[in-house]
Amino acid sequence: MALDRKSPNDLNAFWMPFTANRQFKKNPRMFVGAKDMHYTTSDGRQVLDGTAGLWCCNAGHCRPKITEAIQKQAAELDYAPAFQMGHPIAFELANRILDIAPDEMAHVFYTNSGSESVETALKLAIGYHRARGDGARTRLIGRERGYHGVNFGGISVGGIVTNRKTFGPLVPGVDHLPHTHLPEENRWSKGCPEHGAHLADDLERIIALHGAETIAAVIVEPVAGSTGVLLPPKGYLQKLRDITKKHGILLIFDEVITGFGRTGAAFAAEKYGVVPDMMTTAKGLTNGVIPMGAVLATAEVHDAFMNGPEHMIELFHGYTYSGNPIAAAAGIATIETYREEGLFERAAELAPYWEEALHSLKGVRNVIDIRNEGLIGAVELEPIAGEPTKRAFSAFLKAYDKGILIRTTGDIIAMSPPLIISKEQIDELVGTLKEVLEEVE
């Protein structure tokens, strides 16, 4: 061990996730502080957070209630075993989550991330059918362009090509619905687009192909985020619900980004009036401050496992940090902050202003589509011929220089500000983005 080999600030040791490592390390962008709507950079600038971190800091940054809850919990009970032992606040948080979830959700299984929530839900789906004597139902149906985290189950049901193609044959027995992006029909839609509910009918084709008796679950994001914000066409989610129900297939909503107020309701299930059998969550559950995820399940899913002798473990699944006390304390304080400040209602109230502001970018150079819902927005750019992603990435870098944080995926700019954003800050975000788009190649 050559401890003196490198300076502590050498950037090479940290292999950064989903990052152009070589580009970054030549020209690093470092945040050293955050408060409410802003990050502070290492060169002392303020950057307006247009993305709530990575779609997770829905209450804004360094909120006192959450910070204090974490500090207090770390001093009182830092860790308790998660298997065969409990501690009160994990139970309390589960109840707080159910308070804001659709009534049908009855149980909460803790994970540490969205990716783990997805793996958990997929395993629960297969286990549920097996527990009911329907063990041939093992197939999982995802969707093209879907993002369900980066673990093997998630990338298998997911449909982001770059996230899948490097990693071998993936989980077997998976099929995919078509994505719902119909630019010709739906360009410039505000909220959910009119066209495309029929795309859910493809599930009938997949069911006919494989046989319903082999299919465990369908998993979709109610609003597909990572792929560049694809809204569900009107009526689409209800159709998926009707078809899955008809064939005894579980429906999983991946609400990792849509949960906790992002769409202007607590969950997208509530927003769209469609209740799945399970919901996967993470991110906004703890305001992004401490890693934690949760799978919400109906009583029917849960109860299927509750058989056999009482001293036996019912589900051979869980994580060392499931329901970690400090994460649970952060979760409770986060949900209290959302409630006390009425942040879900605030997101709904601001949504029309956000929509108008975003759509004012129609006609700006290279903008070919704009999509929005709640406090989610996407601005799609015409790619530079032969150099996909370059225009949006240049916009990201220029935006950062001008003091706003945006996200890009392909040539799509995605935004999801903390729900505490003001109208003036919306104007600043969109106004600066306009300047950026007028300046980039």
Ligand code: PXG
């Ligand atoms: N499901 C969905 C729908 C997600 O959006 C995950 C699962 C995985 O969560 P974890 O906690 O394992 O990362 C996600 C994560 C982006 C972006 O900018 C989106 C995510 C993560 C990072 C960046 O689009 N989504």
